[in-house]
Amino acid sequence: MAHAHDHHEPQGAELALAAQTTLEKSGEQWTSMRASVYEALAGFAKPASAYDIADAVSKSEGRRVAANSVYRILDLFVGANLAHKVESANAYIANAHPDCLHDCIFLVCDNCGQTTHLDDDRITGGVRNAARAAGFSPVRPVIEVRGTCAACEPVPAR
Template sequence: MAHAHHHHDEPQGAELSRVAQATLERSGEQWTAMRAQIFEALAAFDRPASAYDIAEAVSNAQGRRVAANSVYRILDLFVGANLARRVESANAYVANAHPDCLHDCIFLVCDACGQTTHIDDDRLTAGVRSAAQAAGFAAERPVIEVRGRCAACGKA
């Protein structure tokens, strides 16, 4: 497991898409035009986006309807390749700003505005994995979500 705290370069825009493409291709998958458009639409949202949100954004950009089912399949591929993360409680997705680095998910989800922040704390997630193992459970994909209010909404 990685260090408890370390620095990540967080590319954005075209650089994030380039890193995502390279990561997906290293996993043996192709970076198709549709996958690129879905990733770019996902990365453009400032909060978790549903498959329907992404399908609408891509449909508007293409001038033709893109089915949410197609988006779900690609999002599942992205999650498996560490290009995106699923916010379970919202049934929504966020682009992973550092797909070359694998961590368990810890999300801070604001109940007021919906803003979701992903943090890495390998000491905390190692404790969760250890507790699961002690209970005889093999944790494959721990996801921790903390619901509450972000700093901006907490002051309101």
């Protein structure tokens, strides 16, 4: 897999601070509810639905949080590059480097649901160029590759 450049991938409080900084640079406020949704989203090891995130925030806040509110925040996060949407699963993952804009390539395991995000500007650039050649103006390509991850791949018999 080719990367245009390497990324430092912050985690925990450092990731939340990177997300907050990126959102504020876009002119939006980092509210306590947005912080709670981002913290819950970043806490999932696999893509999470708005309902999963609403449940996690509800438990941490000790009050019911509606999935509709979470959807609105997730839409904002996707637009501000804080999260990516895995379209085929209608689920979201936190962007591990929100200050860097790339098109999305996801490897989605059909067995366990593990999703890996790749940055390969050669591939997504090719998709953008093909779209332009067909008279289409691409906004943000999302490529999903369905299959089996290494952990789920059966071990070949000897």
